[in-house]
Each structure stands twice: as C-alpha cells, then as structure tokens.
Amino acid sequence: xxxxxxxxxxxxxxxxxxxxxxxxxxxxxxxxxxxxxxxxxxxxxxxxxxxxxxxxxxxxxxxxxxxxxxxxxxxxxxxxxxxxxxxxxxxxxxxxxxxxxxxxxxxxxxxxxxxxxxxxxxxxxxxxxxxxxxxxxxxxxxxxxxxxxxxxxxxxxxxxxxxxxxxxxxxxxxxxxxxxxxxxxxxxxxxxxxxxxxxxxxxxxxxxxxxxxxxxxxxxxxxxxxxxxxxxxxxxxxxxxxxxxxxxxxxxxxxxxxxxxxxxxxxxxxxxxxxxxxxxxxxxxxxxxxxxxxxxxxxxxxxxxxxxxxxxxxxxxxxxxxxxxxxxxxxxxxxxxxxxxxxxxxxxxxxxxxxxxxxxxxxxxxxxxxxxxxxxxxxxxxxxxxxxxxxxxxxxxxxxxxxxxxxxxxxxxxxxxxxxxxxxxxxxxxxxxxxxxxxxxxxxxxxxxxxxxxxxxxxxxxxxxxxxxxxxxxxxxxx
Amino acid sequence: xxxxxxxxxxxxxxxxxxxxxxxxxxxxxxxxxxxxxxxxxxxxxxxxxxxxxxxxxxxxxxxxxxxxxxxxxxxxxxxxxxxxxxxxxxxxxxxxxxxxxxxxxxxxxxxxxxxxxxxxxxxxxxxxxxxxxxxxxxxxxxxxxxxxxxxxxxxxxxxxxxxxxxxxxxxxxxxxxxxxxxxxxxxxxxxxxxxxxxxxxxxxxxxxxxxxxxxxxxxxxxxxxxxxxxxxxxxxxxxxxxxxxxxxxxxxxxxxxxxxxxxxxxxxxxxxxxxxxxxxxxxxxxxxxxxxxxxxxxxxxxxxxxxxxxxxxxxxxxxxxxxxxxxxxxxxxxxxxxxxxxxxxxxxxxxxxxxxxxxxxxxxxxxxxxxxxxxxxxxxxxxxxxxxxxxxxxxxxxxxxxxxxxxxxxxxxxxxxxxxxxxxxxxxxxxxxxxxxxxxxxxxxxxxxxxxxxxxxxxxxxxxxxxxxxxxxxxxxxx
Numbered sequence: 031x032x033x034x035x036x037x038x039x040x041x042x043x044x045x046x047x048x049x050x051x052x053x054x055x056x057x058x059x060x061x062x063x064x065x066x067x068x069x070x071x072x073x074x075x076x077x078x079x080x081x082x083x084x085x086x087x088x089x090x091x092x093x094x095x096x097x098x099x100x101x102x103x104x105x106x107x108x109x110x111x112x113x114x115x116x117x118x119x120x121x122x123x124x125x126x127x128x129x130x131x132x133x134x135x136x137x138x139x140x141x142x143x144x145x146x147x148x149x150x151x152x153x154x155x156x157x158x159x160x161x162x163x164x165x166x167x168x169x170x171x172x173x174x175x176x177x178x179x180x181x182x183x184x185x186x187x188x189x190x191x192x193x194x195x196x197x198x199x200x201x202x203x204x205x206x207x208x209x210x211x212x213x214x215x216x217x218x219x220x221x222x223x224x225x226x227x228x229x230x231x232x233x234x235x236x237x238x239x240x241x242x243x244x245x246x247x248x249x250x251x252x253x254x255x256x257x258x259x260x261x262x263x264x265x266x267x268x269x270x271x272x273x274x275x276x277x278x279x280x281x282x283x284x285x286x287x288x289x290x291x292x293x294x295x296x297x298x299x300x301x302x303x304x305x306x307x308x309x310x311x312x313x314x315x316x317x318x319x320x321x322x323x324x325x326x327x328x329x330x331x332x333x334x335x336x337x338x339x340x341x342x343x344x345x346x347x348x349x350x351x352x353x354x355x356x357x358x359x360x361x362x363x364x365x366x367x368x369x370x371x372x373x374x375x376x377x378x379x380x381x382x383x384x385x386x387x388x389x390x391x392x393x394x395x396x397x398x399x400x401x402x403x404x405x406x407x408x409x410x411x412x413x414x415x416x417x418x419x420x421x422x423x424x425x426x427x428x429x430x431x432x433x434x435x436x437x438x439x440x441x442x443x444x445x446x447x448x449x450x451x452x453x454x455x456x457x458x459x460x461x462x463x464x465x466x467x468x469x470x471x472x473x474x475x476x477x478x479x480x481x482x483x484x485x486x487x488x489x490x491x492x493x494x495x496x497x498x499x500x501x502x503x504x505x506x507x508x509x
Numbered sequence: 510x511x512x513x514x515x516x517x518x519x520x521x522x523x524x525x526x527x528x529x530x531x532x533x534x535x536x537x538x539x540x541x542x543x544x545x546x547x548x549x550x551x552x553x554x555x556x557x558x559x560x561x562x563x564x565x566x567x568x569x570x571x572x573x574x575x576x577x578x579x580x581x582x583x584x585x586x587x588x589x590x591x592x593x594x595x596x597x598x599x600x601x602x603x604x605x606x607x608x609x610x611x612x613x614x615x616x617x618x619x620x621x622x623x624x625x626x627x628x629x630x631x632x633x634x635x636x637x638x639x640x641x642x643x644x645x646x647x648x649x650x651x652x653x654x655x656x657x658x659x660x661x662x663x664x665x666x667x668x669x670x671x672x673x674x675x676x677x678x679x680x681x682x683x684x685x686x687x688x689x690x691x692x693x694x695x696x697x698x699x700x701x702x703x704x705x706x707x708x709x710x711x712x713x714x715x716x717x718x719x720x721x722x723x724x725x726x727x728x729x730x731x732x733x734x735x736x737x738x739x740x741x742x743x744x745x746x747x748x749x750x751x752x753x754x755x756x757x758x759x760x761x762x763x764x765x766x767x768x769x770x771x772x773x774x775x776x777x778x779x780x781x782x783x784x785x786x787x788x789x790x791x792x793x794x795x796x797x798x799x800x801x802x803x804x805x806x807x808x809x810x811x812x813x814x815x816x817x818x819x820x821x822x823x824x825x826x827x828x829x830x831x832x833x834x835x836x837x838x839x840x841x842x843x844x845x846x847x848x849x850x851x852x853x854x855x856x857x858x859x860x861x862x863x864x865x866x867x868x869x870x871x872x873x874x875x876x877x878x879x880x881x882x883x884x885x886x887x888x889x890x891x892x893x894x895x896x897x898x899x900x901x902x903x904x905x906x907x908x909x910x911x912x913x914x915x916x917x918x919x920x921x922x923x924x925x926x927x928x929x930x931x932x933x934x935x936x937x938x939x940x941x942x943x944x945x946x947x948x949x950x951x952x953x954x955x956x957x958x959x960x961x962x963x964x965x966x967x968x969x970x971x972x973x974x975x976x977x978x979x980x981x982x983x984x985x986x987x988x
Contacts, residue, residue, distance in 0.1 A: 064633060066583040067590055068620060073633055076578035076648070083579060099555035100562060104545040105584075105622070105653055105669050106606075111546055127585075128610040129622065132657035132668075133603045141547060143584070143608065143622070154543060154552055169555070174584055174652070178611035189611075190584050359642075 042372075044311050049255040054184075056305055060314045060373050063184040070182030070189035074298070077373060080322035082192065082298060086172065088224050088320070089194065089296065092216045098168040098196060103150045105173075106141040111149050115274040118148060121241020125177040127189075143176040148242065148267075148293055151197035152275040159199060159289060161280050166209070167199040185302040186259075186509050193297030199277065199289040203268060206290035210266040213294040214247040217262035225300065226317040226424040227251045227307050228432050229261060230455070230504055232480030237464050240293075244268035250479045250504065252432045253306035256453025258479050258506035261303055264294035302509065307428050308397075314374030315396055317424050318417040325413060326375045327356040328366045330382030340386050344379070344406075351410055352417065354379075371396060376420045377413065397423050436504075440489040442473070445505070449474050455506050459499030461492035470494055476505045521851075523790050528734040532662075535784055539793045539852050542663040549661030549668035553777070556852060559801035561671065561777060565651065567703050567799070568673065568775065571695045577647040577675060582629045584652075585620040590628050594753040597627060600720020604656040606668075622655040627721065627746075627772055630676035631754035638678060638768060640759050645688070646678040664781035665738075665988050672776030678756065678768040682747060685769035689745040692773040693726040696741035704779065705796040705903040706730045706786050707911050708740060709934070709983055711959030716943050719772075723747035729958045729983065731911045732785035735932025737958050737985035740782055743773035781988065786907050787876075793853030794875055796903050797896040804892060805854045806835040807845045809861030819865050823858070823885075830889055831896060833858075850875060855899045856892065876902050915983075919968040921952070924984070928953050934985050938978030940971035949973055955984045 042055035057063050062078030065071075074082065090100075106129060113119045122145045129141040144150065155167060172194045182188050196213060200206040214231060221227050229249035239246035243265040251261045269288035272278070278286045308315040318324050325348070329341040341356055348354045357366050363380070370378055380392040389406045393413070397420050404412045435454025439445040448456050456476065460466060470493075471477050485502050492499050521534035536542050541557030544550075553561065569579075585608060592598045601624045608620040623629065634646060651673045661667050675692060679685040693710060700706050708728035718725035722744040730740045748767035751757070757765045787794040797803050804827070808820040820835055827833045836845050842859075849857055859871040868885045872892070876899050883891045914933025918924040927935050935955065939945060949972075950956050964981050971978050 064637070066585075066629075067587050067632060068583060068585045071583035071585065073583065073629075074581040076580055079579050079581055082581075100558050101555055102553040102558055102561075102653075102671060104547055104550035104552065105655065106545075106547045106550065108546050124612045126612060127608045127620075129606045130609045131607040131619075133605060135657075140610075141606075150545075150552075153546060158543070174581075176584065178614075192581060 084320040118242035156277045170196040196294045214264040224319045228429040232482040240265045258508040262296040267291040313372035316374040318376040323355045324353045325377040327379045458493035460503040462500035466494035563799040597721035635756045649675040675773045693743040703798045707908040711961040719744045737987040741775040746770040792851035795853040797855040803832045804856040806858045937972035939982040941979035945973035
C-alpha cells in the first residue's frame with residue numbers, strides 16, 4: 031500500500047481525550063485542508079471546497095430569490111477610506127495586512143487588504159445613489175478577506191478566509207430592519223435545514239456587536255465539546271455609515287435623506303461547525319443535503335467476474351437520483367470503508383458476488399453504522415429515503431445535544447459550576463450593564479452569545495450583580 | 510426624469526470616431542463597471558457580474574465534466590517561494606503588490622499578493638504527490654489576482670482581475686500535452702459557442718509564452734477595430750517547475766520521476782472581447798446564451814387597463830422557457846428601449862393594447878433591429894428559435910469580420926500597408942528568429958499572436974529577413 035493509504039490506518043485522537051487534537055486530525059485526514067506557507071493561511075483541498083461550494087450554492091440561490099445580485103468589489107482599500115468611520119476602523123485596523131509597494135515603487139498611500147468591505151460599498155453607494163428610485167440596493171459579494179490574527183486554526187480563525195458579504199442600502203430604518211432579520215432568517219434556515227445544525231437566534235450585546243453597527247443579529251450553534259460558535263451575523267447600521275460617507279437620496283418630496291444600511295456575512299467558519307457538531311471518532315459526518323458524494327459504492331471481491339460491471343451499472347442507474355460515486359481502485363474494501371467513514375460520506379453501498387446473486391445491495395449508514403439489505407429494484411426509492419432519515423437524525427441528535435447542554439443559572443456559583451461540569455449554553459438574566467458582562471468574562475471566560483429573540487424570565491435579578499434584570503442572555507465559552 | 514435615466518439620453522461616442530472612448534462609454538453606461546478608488550481597480554456592477562457568472566458557470570461545468578475539482582489556495586506568496594523558479598519570478602516580480610505589515614508589526618518576510626498561483630500549487634504538489642497513484646492532479650481555482658500595471662482599462666488590463674487558473678500535474682509529458690490541448694479546446698469551444706466569438710488557435714512564440722512555460726497555447730480573437738485580444742491561454746510546463754520545486758513521484762517500478770505540469774487561465778478580460786466584438790453604436794450586444802436577461806418585456810401604454818396584467822402573465826408564461834424580465838417602471842417606453850439596447854439584451858418584447866386585442870406581441874432583435882409580430886400562442890416556440898438565430902447571426906457576423914480582416918503579407922511593405930489600412934490579422938511567414946519578431950514589433954507595433962495549428966505556406970521566405978521561412982505566424986496589434 032502506498033503512502034496515501036497509510037494515513038487511514040493511523041487512528042485519529044479520540045475527541046474525549048483531546049478535542050482540539052481530534053479536530054486537527056479530522057481536518058487533515060479527511061483531506062479538507064492543508065496549511066499554507068504564510069502563517070494562519072489555509073489551502074482548501076478538493077473535498078473541503080466541494081462541501082463549501084454546496085453551502086455556497088444553496089445560499090446564493092436564496093439570496094437571488096430575495097432580490098440580491100452579486101458584484102465584485104476591489105481587494106484593496108486606501109488607508110484614508112478605511113478611516114472614515116471611527117468605530118469601524120478601530121475595530122479592524124489592528125488586524126489589517128498592509129500593501130506598501132507596487133513592483134519597485136513605494137506607494138504614496140498604504141492599502142489595506144480588505145478585512146471586510148463596508149467602506150468600499152459605502153464609497154460606491156455615495157456616488158451611485160441619488161433618488162428614492164435607486165433604492166433599495168441589494169448587493170452581495172463572494173470573496174476572500176484577510177485578518178491578521180495572532181492565533182489561528184483551520185476554518186475557525188484563519189488569516190485569510192472565504193465568505194459572502196451582503197451590503198444593502200434602504201430608504202428607511204424599518205426596511206433596513208426587515209432586511210437584517212430576513213438575512214438572519216436565511217442563515218438560520220440554511221444552517222438548520224441543509225447543515226442539520228440547530229441554532230439559537232438573537233441579538234448581540236453592544237459589547238459584542240460589529241464595529242460600526244447599530245446592532246448585530248446572530249445565529250449561534252453548539253459544538254460537541256460544549257463550546258459555542260457564532261455561525262452567521264447580520265448587522266443593522268442605521269445611518270451611521272451613511273453620515274460618515276455622505277450617502278443621501280432625494281425622497282419623493284425632493285428632500286435629501288440619509289440611507290439606512292445593513293451588512294451580513296457567513297464564512298468558511300461554518301465548516302468548523304459542521305465538523306464539530308456532527309463528527310465522531312471515526313471522522314467527519316456530512317449531512318446528505320450538502321454532501322458532495324451522498325453514497326459511495328464499494329465493490330466487494332471486485333476481482334470476481336461481473337462484480338465491477340454490475341457496480342458500474344448500479345452507479346449509472348443511481349446517478350440521476352443521488353450524488354453517487356464508485357471506488358473501483360485496487361485498495362482493500364476495509365481501507366475504502368475507513369476512508370469514506372473518515373470523509374463522512376452519508377451512505378456506503380456494498381455489492382459483492384453474493385449480493386449480485388440475490389439481486390440486492392448492503393446499505394451502511396455513516397451516522398449510526400446500521401446496515402440494511404435492500405433489493406436492487408427498491409434502491410431508487412429506498413436510497414433517497416434513507417438519506418432523508420440520515421439528515422433528520424443528524425439534526426435530531428444535534429438538537430438533543432443542544433437541549434441537554436443548555437442550563438439555567440441564577441447566580442455566579444451555579445454559573446461557574448455548570449460551565450465547569452458540562453459547559454454548553456447558560457441561560458442567565460442580565461442587568462444590561464457592560465460591567466457585568468466584562469466581569470463574567472473575566473471570572474469564567476464565558477461571553478454573552480446572544481440576547482435570544484425568544485425571551486424568558488428565569489430570575490428577577492442579574493446573575494452577576496443581583497440588581498434588577500433587564501433581559502435573558504445566553505452565555506458560553508466560544509470559538 | 511431622475512438622474513438615472515438621463516444617462517441614456519447622452520449619446521455614446523461613435524466607435525468610428527474614437528474606439529477607445531466608445532469602449533469606455535459602453536462599459537460605464539451599460540453599468541458593467543465602475544472605477545475603484547485604487548488606481549486600475551474596478552468594481553464589477555450587478556449587470557457585469559451576472560454576465561461573468563454565466564461565463565463562469567459554463568466553464569466550471571466543463572472543467573468538472575473533464576475531471577477537474579475546485580480548490581482555494583492562499584492569496585499571499587512568501588517572497589522566497591516566488592523566487593524559486595527563475596524565469597517565472599523575472600516575469601512577474603516587476604508587477605507584484607507587496608504586503609509588508611500585519612497590523613502594527615513589520616513582517617519578517619515580504620508577501621506577494623498572488624499575480625498567479627503556480628508556485629503555491631507547486632509547493633503543495635511537492636508535499637502531496639508521492640506515488641503514480643496520486644496522479645493526475647487536476648485542480649482549478651476561481652479567484653482574484655493582482656498585477657501592478659502602469660496603464661489600465663476596465664476588463665482589458667486592471668490591477669486586480671478575476672479569473673480561473675487551472676493547475677495540473679501528470680505522470681508523463683504526453684499526458685500534460687493532452688491536458689494543455691484539452692483545456693485550450695474547452696476555451697475555444699466556450700468562447701465560440703457561448704460568447705459567439707470566433708477564435709484562432711495556435712501556439713505562442715517563445716518570446717510571447719508564459720514566464721516559466723515550455724510552451725503556451727492561445728486562443729486569439731479580433732476586435733471591431735482590427736486589434737487582437739488574447740482570450741485564453743494554456744501552458745505546458747514540462748518538468749521545469751517540478752525540478753525547481755522537487756515534485757517527484759514513484760512510478761510503478763519504484764523509480765523516482767519528476768511530474769509534468771500545466772496551467773491554464775481565462776479571465777474577466779474576455780468581457781472586453783465580448784464588448785468589442787459584438788457591440789455597436791447603441792451599446793452592448795450580448796449573445797443570448799450568456800445573456801442574464803434574454804428577453805425584456807416592455808409594456809406599451811401600460812396605464813391602460815389590463816396591459817400590465819397581461820404583461821406579467823406573459824412573463825410568467827415565458828419564465829421557464831427563456832430568461833425573461835419585465836420593466837413595469839413608470840419610465841417612458843422610449844427610455845426603456847434605449848436602456849435595454851445599451852445593455853445589449855438580445856430581444857425586446859413589446860406589448861400594448863392593440864397587441865393584446867390581436868393576441869400578439871412585437872419582437873425586436875437587438876442585433877439587426879428587425880421587428881416581427883408573433884401570435885401569443887406561437888411565442889413559446891418562436892422566442893427560443895429567434896434567440897438561436899440571434900446567437901448564430903452574431904457568430905456569423907464576427908466570423909465574416911475576422912475573415913475580412915485577415916490578410917497575407919510576403920514582405921514588410923505589404924505588412925505595413927495592411928496594418929495601416931485595415932489592421933486585423935496578418936498572415937506572414939517567419940524564420941523562427943526572435944530578432945525578426947522584435948524588429949517587426951519595433952517597426953509596426955504588431956506582435957506575433959500565434960503560430961496557428963492550421964499551417965499554410967504563404968511564402969518561402971521570412972517576411973522580415975527574407976531568409977528561409979520556418980512557419981506561418983499570425984501577427985496583429987493587440988490589446
């Protein structure tokens with residue numbers, strides 16, 4: 031066996047033993063990512079990119095259905111332009127990569143490699159929006175951004191990452207609010223229905239909101255180790271950027287008005303959630319709806335006459351029904367089983383001489399490991415149904431885990447105990463004072479994840495200071 | 510009328526008067542592009558990006574059908590890595606944008622913003638290819654690259670542009686040759702069949718080949734002003750990069766061998782060809798197969814009862830057959846006609862009260878301006894057929910132009926006369942000496958565009974030096 035196979039024998043670290051190492055092992059051995067030469071950059075390999083493409087295509091379709099169009103804005107931002115909105119530049123300047131030379135020539139002004147593109151869109155909108163007839167502007171961009179991070183991990187925090195960033199401009203604050211909520215709704219919908227990851231929807235506290243936003247909405251998900259991951263955010267800017275960039279329009283009465291803006295983004299970070307929500311000690315588990323290969327045919331005793339022919343026939347028969355592939359390489363079936371389990375392919379189809387004789391195949395689910403014998407004639411209906419069952423089971427399992435690891439604390443002892451014993455989300459009341467938020471973070475490392483849309487009153491007083499509580503907050507340690 | 514409409518009254522410069530200004534006017538007024546703040550960068554606006562997306566989707570499908578997978582490699586290249594292949598770095602270093610700082614920290618090594626990604630793929634291949642079983646590697650990447658150009662024009666030459674770059678590694682030189690030709694074939698096919706642009710296929714001279722390549726294949730197209738545009742290139746690297754980066758594999762006998770590589774790219778430059786091959790003095794003309802909107806419904810006298818309802822019904826009836834849209838804004842029909850002619854939408858559908866009465870519509874072709882009355886019942890078959898006719902006519906027109914502007918020269922006087930009188934391609938024999946190539950360029954500004962696959966012997970001697978001719982070359986002034 032060549033070097034390529036060898037890696038599948040090497041066991042990955044058990045997640046109970048060392049979750050961070052398990053993550054790194056899976057990312058590497060499932061061939062999702064390789065490390066780039068520049069610190070904190072990643073190479074997204076074919077399998078990793080194929081998953082991301084599927085997520086992208088689903089989102090892109092929903093963006094277009096809701097009237098958004100794609101555009102491509104430049105990679106570079108002149109330093110003076112980045113500095114136009116005060117809060118925004120403060121938030122991003124420390125992690126900007128700066129271009130200072132073009133060829134041999136030193137540039138008159140440094141250029142930021144975009145960490146996010148608000149200022150570019152604002153500059154464009156200030157020149158291209160004149161009348162209420164020009165509104166709304168509903169733009170989206172798929173691309174790469176750079177943030178010079180100190181500590182990096184593939185997908186979760188990298189110096190360069192891929193994402194989409196939507197940037198919209200509206201006539202009224204209310205329309206911008208609707209857009210902010212609409213896009214968060216799309217994120218929640220795609221993450222839940224396609225990625226099979228249940229999410230909490232809510233609003234960020236002022237401390238945790240996007241630099242320059244009036245408010246930020248978020249979806250938060252829970253990883254297998256009980257830590258939270260911010261999975262998509264949608265920001266309402268009010269007219270803050272419009273005032274800084276002088277983006278005005280003439281309304282129907284001929285009066286000049288500022289526009290109201292939003293931005294929203296979902297990135298390759300979501301790949302990290304996918305791994306840490308569904309994965310297990312045999313590797314990845316990819317939900318069928320976004321799996322590049324939904325079913326992998328592994329011929330058994332393929333040297334025997336007719337086996338490979340039948341396996342290819344099966345592939346041809348299924349290929350318009352599901353995303354199916356076949357591994358007819360000369361590796362041993364056991365090696366193949368390990369490889370496709372590592373890659374999290376939802377269903378394996380085994381077919382050997384005995385199966386051919388009985389006109390059946392063996393289906394093996396990746397999520398539960400259950401096997402079933404299915405007559406060939408029933409396969410075109412049974413296989414899609416099984417994929418639906420796998421999809422539903424993954425969601426259910428993640429939801430059970432989320433509920434199990436969501437607990438209520440009414441004082442800081444309870445808070446600390448829950449965090450220590452099982453991590454997860456902690457529901458606790460908050461007075462609204464940033465001082466309490468900072469104190470909790472300092473004492474426990476947990477941060478406010480969101481002020482959930484579905485409010486409950488689990489106590490009368492703030493979990494931290496004991497003063498009158500204003501609202502319920504979900505807290506957690508987070509990636 | 511608001512400011513937005515006004516621009517469509519402003520006439521664009523006639524192409525006969527000033528072709529460069531005509532181009533700039535069209536790019537701007539058809540809302541394809543806006544200028545970025547950083548010199549030579551562009552903002553690709555919704556309409557421009559929608560056309561590019563259609564081209565991208567066609568190519569991407571063909572890449573996948575031929576076994577290629579998409580990946581995402583980093584944006585930054587450490588300076589030392591870029592310097593590993595001598596010819597390559599010499600070709601690209603003068604136009605590299607350099608990152609020198611991350612946040613406040615000065616970097617230990619400068620980072621090039623990728624001008625192209627050969628060295629990144631080579632570095633990856635050197636670590637990930639071990640055995641003949643790992644070959645071929647058939648990777649493609651869609652992304653942005655940066656080249657610090659002195660003189661820039663939207664799409665044609667910009668500091669940052671979008672493209673795809675394929676990078677493959679093969680066991681043998683022959684397989685790499687096949688790949689190089691296969692991908693050029695895909696480019697030619699897509700550009701001819703979808704973009705309706707006839708191309709010349711051939712090989713670049715050594716002087717014009719890609720920095721670091723063994724040879725470069727190219728497709729060349731001819732613009733309306735008689736200048737050529739390189740529209741896609743496919744490079745065979747032999748084992749040059751493999752030797753520089755030590756990319757080896759063990760063959761079936763266990764012997765270590767260098768891999769043989771290719772790369773190939775097609776960029777947003779092709780948008781320039783699209784404009785300059787089909788456009789006219791009323792604006793863009795977009796071939797139906799890549800037009801974001803193939804037919805635009807313009808209601809006539811839409812204030813009259815029933816007109817808008819019928820127009821929407823028509824849209825709904827056609828929307829699964831062609832890419833159709835409707836403009837029900839309160840602009841005058843004449844404004845709308847101008848706008849969609851400027852945007853090059855292949856067919857306009859007019860429908861007013863009289864048409865409704867007669868159960869018909871008026872179809873107006875963008876390419877010829879011809880009108881026809883079509884009964885509503887016949888529209889679902891007539892409209893797609895008409896789009897095919899428009900597509901075919903655009904190709905035919907461009908091919909006629911190409912033939913008309915392709916002439917033979919046997920000496921330098923003829924060469925200069927043709928170039929001065931009508932530009933276009935000049936077929937002339939060449940001795941194979943770079944000195945003649947340089948002399949021709951100096952004397953006429955024309956460059957060798959390609960050594961065509963289809964060779965003819967139009968003379969016995971080199972057009973420049975009069976010595977024995979080696980091969981036929983197509984020459985032209987080029988973008």
